[in-house]
Every structure is written in C-alpha cells, then in structure tokens.
Amino acid sequence: MILANYLASAALFCIGLYAVLARRNMIKMVMGLSLMEGSTYLFMISLSYRAGSTAPVLLNPPPGQSTRTLAHGNVADPVLQNFCLTAVVIGVAVTAVFLSVVVRIAQHYRTLDSDRVREMRG
C-alpha cells in the first residue's frame, strides 16, 4: 500500500517537527530534524514508485526479459532514489556538524537546554 508510505512519512515529519518546535533539549531537536529528514526520504522513495514496478536495474535481466524491455517497461524512477542517496550523504555530514556543535555547547554552557543558550537576542 503506497498510501501507507505517505501516511507514515507525514506522521514522521510531524513528530520530528514537534520535537524541533516544542522540545528544548538540543539532542532531541537534532533527533527531530533527523526524523524529518528520514520522512522526506520515505516520501521521495514513495513518489518514485509505480504500481507493480521493479527495481531500476538493467543489468542481468531476469529470464524472459531483455534490457530493452526493462528500460521501456515498468521500473521505479531511479532519479528520485538518487536524490535520496545524495541527500543521505549531505544529511550525515550535517548531523555530524550538528552533534559536534551540541557537544561543544554542552561543554561550554554545561547545559543542553536551548532556552538557556540564548545570549544573543533582540
């Protein structure tokens, strides 16, 4: 059921957004952002799916099918899956920077509460 994918993606997104907007613990905010990120991947993969499609692998076609029939047939859209691969790589880098900043904040301020780390305001 592809609809379940969309619903799961929306639910994950909302949970993540709730964590970012309502949780003051910075680690939880990072977790929320990671959840949102995961939900976008699920959304993209679901968008690329077509009913009854196979994986977009054209090498070694299964018996009875040639590469040409596969290419013209029903395969899932590989471009959106590539999006996700690229975004996963970027997301890993961003999360690493995120967590290292949070660790440094924890070392300096001795707190993880984002409300107590707001010297700059106004």
Added chain:
Amino acid sequence: MTGAALASLLPMPVALPIAGAVAAPLLARVSARLPVIAAVVALGATAAVLMLEAPGVFGGRVLAHYLGLWRPVHGQALGIAFAADPLGLIFALAAAVIGAILLIYTLSELGGLGPRELGGYACLFQLLLAALIGAALTADLFDLFVWFEVAALASYGLTAFFLERPIALEAAFKILVLTTLASFSIFTGIGLLYASHGALNFAQLQAALHGHVTAPDLIALGLLIGGFATKAGLVPFHGWLADAHTAAPGPVSALFSGLMVNLGIVAIARVVFGVYGPGSAPVLGLLLVVGLASALLGAVLALAQDDLKRLLAYDTISQMGILAIGLSTGSAAGIGGAAYHLVNHALFKSLLFLCAGAVVHRTGLTSLSQLGGLARRMPVVTAAFVIGALSIAGVPPFNGYVSLGLIHQGLLEQHEAIPYALMLAAQVITIAALGRAAWLAFFRPRAQDHGQLEQLRPGMLAGLGCLAGCCVAFGVAPRFFLETVMAPAAAGLLHPGRYASAVLSGSARLPLPGIPFDYASPGELAAAAAGLAVAGILAWGYLRIAEPAAVRVLRAAHNGSANDYAAYAVTGTLAVIAAVSLLPRLPGHGVVSGGIAHRASAGLPSHGSGRHRLGCAEGLLHAFVAGQPVGESGDPQRLGVPVAGARQRQRSAGGHELLPVTDDDRQAARIHEVDSREVEDHPAACPPGLCQAVVKLPARDDIEVTADRDDHAIAPALGRQPESFHPASRRTGPLPGAATQAHRMPAHRVCTRQHPPRRGAGRPGQGSARNISPGRGASSGHPLASCCPLASCCPLTAAQGREGSTGHYDARRNARR
C-alpha cells in the same frame, strides 16, 4: 574563442576554489599563510575565467555546458548542466572578486593565526565561494539544492569557527536548525516538481510549467520560496541571520552578508522568473509583501541595536527586502535595479563589516554605547565606514543612489504608490540607523581616549580601498554598468523562454533592452535629500528618547530561542504555500473578456492596485492569427530567432509560416514578441488558414489591434469582417475574406507594444497597451480602432463574464486548465 570552447570552461570557476579548498589543509602544513595565499590565487584565476565568459554573456548569449557532454536530445536533458546567464555571471564574478579581496584582508588581519586555523579557514572560505559560484552557474534545480547544501555546510563551519567565543556556538546552532529546515523544504519542493514533470533542468521545467501549473506545482513553489528565503534572511525566516553575523569575525561576516545571503535571492529569482514565470501564481505580490516586511523590520531593528555588527546584520535583512521588492516589480527597471543593488550591497556591506571587524579587533569593544571618538584614532576606517553608509543611504555619487533609484522607478512604473512610500520609509530608517551608528562609534566625543590603537596593515588598507573605490565606481558610471551588465541580467529573467532555448538548443540570444536612468532626476535627488534630512532628525530623536513600545515588542519577539525562530520559519513557509496556492482561487477572478480596441485595465478591479497584484497576475489572450506556428505547440525554440533576414518580410515556406520574428527595431520599441510556446495550435477550433495564439496578458494592459504599415489591406478586412475572428464563428465556418487575407498574408503575428501608459477610463497616464497586430509590425499606420465599431473605450472589467461578447479576442484569466 568559440562559444563551445568558452562554455566548456564553465566548470572551472567552481573546480578551482574546490581544488584550493581541498589543498588548503595540506598547504597549511608547509606554511601557515600559504593556504590563504593559494586561495587568493585560485579566486583570481576563477575571476579571470569568468571575465573570459563575460563579453559573450553580457552580449546576450547564454553559454551552456553539459558535464560529460551529455547534451540534450529532443529537448530532453539528462546530464548535469552549467549555464552562464547574465545574472548568474554577475553573482559569480562578485563572489570571486569580493571573495579574493576578503581573503587579502584576512591575510593581513588574521595572518597571525596558527596553521591549523588558517588551513581550515581557507578551506571553508573557498568551499563557500565555490558553492555560491556553482549555485549561480547551475542550470539544474537539484544542483542548486546541492550547492545550497555545500554553502550551508561551509557556513556552519565558518560560524562556529572561532570556538573560543561561546556566542559563536549559539549562533551555529541556530543557523543549523533553520538552514536544515530550509533544506527539507527545498528538497521536498524539488521532489514534487520532478515527480509531476520528470525534469530538473530549469529549461525543461519552464517548458513543462508554462501555462500548466497545477496544485502540487504551487505547493512546490511555496516550499522552494520558503527554503530559499531562509537563506536570504527574509522576514520571517531571518532568525539565524543576526546571530551568525554577530558571532563571526569581520571578513566572515562580510562574506555572509555580502555574498552568501544573495544566494537565496538569486535562487528565488531563478525559480520565480526562470522556472515558473511570474504569471503563474500571485508570487510577485507575495515577494512584494515579504520584501516590504523585511525592509521595514530589518531597518527598525537596526535602529534599535547597540551592537555594531548586529546593527549591520539587521540592515542586511532590510537590504534583502529591498532586493525582493526590486524583483517583485517584474519590470526591466526594477529587476535591473535589483541586480544592480545585489552587486552594490555586496560591495558596501562587505566594506561596512570589514570596518566593524577592524573596530572590534582593535578596541575589543562591540557595543556602540562603549565606543566613540574613533574618528581621530582610525581615520581610514572612519572614512570607509562613511562611504559605505552614504552608499546605502542612496546619496549621489555613490552606488546605492543608482540601484535604489531604479527600484523606485520600477515601483512607480507599476503604480505601486503605497509600497513606494513604505520602501522610502524603510530607507529613511536605515539611514537613521547607520547615521546613529557612525555618530556613536566614530564622531561622538569620548571621555576616555582609546590610546594608541594598532595601525591598519597594507592588506587591510587594500581591501577597504578596493571596496570603497568600487562603491564610487558603480555610482559614477551607471550608464556603463546598466547597459553592459544589468540590462542583460533583467532580460535573462524576463525572457525565460530564450534562456530555456539557449540551454537546450544553444541558438537563442537574449534581447538587450535599454533601461533608462536619469541621473539628475529631480524627483530622485529630492527624495535622497529629503530622506537624509528626515533620517537625521529621526536619528537625533532616537538618541534622546526612550525605546518606543513597538520597537520593544519587536525586540522581545527576537528572544534568541532556536525553537521560536524555527516556529517563525515554519509558520512563514506555511503562509507562503497558502498564499501561493490559494490566492488565485479567490472569487472575483473569473473570465475577463475584451475586444478589439478595448482600452482598459484588463481585469483590474476597482479596488486598489496592491490587492490586485496579489490576487491575479496575468491573463491569457486568445487570438486567431493567420499562418501556422512552426513546430509543435510547446516547442521551446523561439520562433524567428534562427531565421536569417528577419527584417525582411517573411514568406510562406512549405505551408508553415513564421509567426513572430525577432526584430531589433521592435525590441527597441519594446514590442513584446510572442514565442512559439505562447502559441497554441487548435486546428479544430480555428478557422482554416488561421491559428490560435495564446498571449500572456499582464494585468492592467490594454488590448488593441493595430494594422501593420506593410499590410494596409488587412486592417479594413479585419474591420469589416470581425466575426471571422470571433471564437464563436467557428460554428458557422470562416468567412471567405479572412481566409483569403490569411493566404495573402504569410507572416501574421501577434505582438504587443507598450503604448504611452494609460490605465482605467478616468486615469490617464498609467498602464500600458498591447497591440494585437496582424501583419509585420505594430506601427500605428492603420489602427483598426478607427474602423471598428467597438472603438470607443470600454473598460474590460465591465465585460466580465460575457465571454467573447465584445468582439474578436477574449482575454481569459489564467485559470488553471
């Protein structure tokens, strides 16, 4: 060099800084300063390569290069494309040149840092510049996202670079949260667009979206604008901006404010104009509102700041708002002014941040209340700061005068009186804020003398001198920069079809409109003088009174909480999506029909222009013209562009006619050509020998049919037989006169011409007119109006709902089809 050779150099401006960035930490092992010196060399080479491209691109060519030579086949591009259009090249050049200046300044001011620090600094700095250049030159939405992310990663590193300052960590956390949210927004928007259209290339998307914008596309547009507005720091997405600029050292703040935030504006311009076209959604009105809010809020908060760098950061928000206002005008003057202001802002804001960095570095003080009396101790920095402030203030002969004047001109051309007044108010507050800062920091007498301060080093002097000199140069030679640089940039945004066909087929050139600018315009000079006077009074008053309640509320809203800033950004994104996707469906934007020689404000409701611009942007004009369009409907190739001898009369060739033909005269006369994508061929619905043209009809334009000076015969024919062009006449069959005329007239065209402006029945002097001219050209030789029974002025709005009831053409709202 040939165009192909030039185009094949396009990846170099990105590859060189990335190579420098990779090499920087290694070079730092040899010598601490070597990575920065290598970075200056790499950026110099980048600027040189870009300068090689400049003559062709600013001459109207769009150079495109596909990596691995995966060229488009039948208008379908799979490969990764780089394309240099004038706007992108301006931004890339500014990034390379100003980046090199900032690195020279860094070498001088921060050259004493250790090898690890300088290696990392040079690496991140070049990575950010490479991402900005890549984003400027890419022709692909997904690559734009990738460069956005590269820039974001580099900016996180640079914000948190000086780890000994805890506020840098706080700022890094906020920029991380907001930019990550923005990247989700952009990512989802791109995915939605790709899922509906199967294309990522700007050109292909533009062709796919032309006139066929559906609800998912509008949601994607809202997501993209929300995401890129976060990068640009527009209200309400601006929470990260002031903190990040405050925490970073001077050159990094200059890089962020002068160059990085512009990435958001350039990306918004690409998406709004290059991909969607401003007519597809009420997006220009949205940009106007967001821009005005940013301009005013940023200026007010700047006036209230005590921290010098934070003041400049809030002014950056204000200036980004002014850029958005310039784009929102949708006219050549306004967009050219925005492109001009983009460069100007990069120059004067870099200059101001370098001055602020030098002050902070020398005195160790950041707050204006503690500073003072620096004019005697730091005369060079004082002079540079004053030049920067005067440039922002729009005082001739500095550069801000020209770009702000052009944006004013764009607003006034669109009759946006209230936005114009609000923009002037924002400028006055900006001048007051900077005047107050200059007084408090530099000129105010200070009881305690600073003592002997460290002298400026040669590299710092060179950096300040270059930027200040550029501020003056861009102010005293506006005609040169307007004609050679800014007018092509505006043309590139206003003619996305040409950009698309150049990228996909390499054949089109951009038209080069003239943007008039009157340097000694009394109105502009008076506005500048009055602005200075009022700002002086305002700054003087603000120094003496307590903080007003409204300002206190605004400052309290910026409470420094990352959660709250994220909430503002999410609310803003939702509001943008709602505005973009819901506004066209409001009642009151039904069918607007008009007829020949109806001179009226097309679809302009009687209630105020601002609301109108928000609600409905453009209509479609359906017309039947003789001849047939070449190619298929939706073919991205511009008709007439590759035709040799376009000035000669087009002859029938093989049953196909060339509808519109590019003609330099008409470009000069500001005649809007119709390209093939605007022409839809509906043989079943058309009388034989005619084809249907769909012309985008900007709101407020008049419709008029004019005969051509070459084709005198057509005018009376049209006048006598108007029914043959009526859509309803297809039921009864065409009248013979029309068919024979069509046979005799091989090259009918629909073109539009901007008349001396007029709008509405009782309000002459506003608006513009469009001619539908059967025949070559749109001269006023035989205006059909003279022989048409409907020649009397009749407001189009009066004809609402009576589709086709008034004659030969009906203009419909751009209802989604």
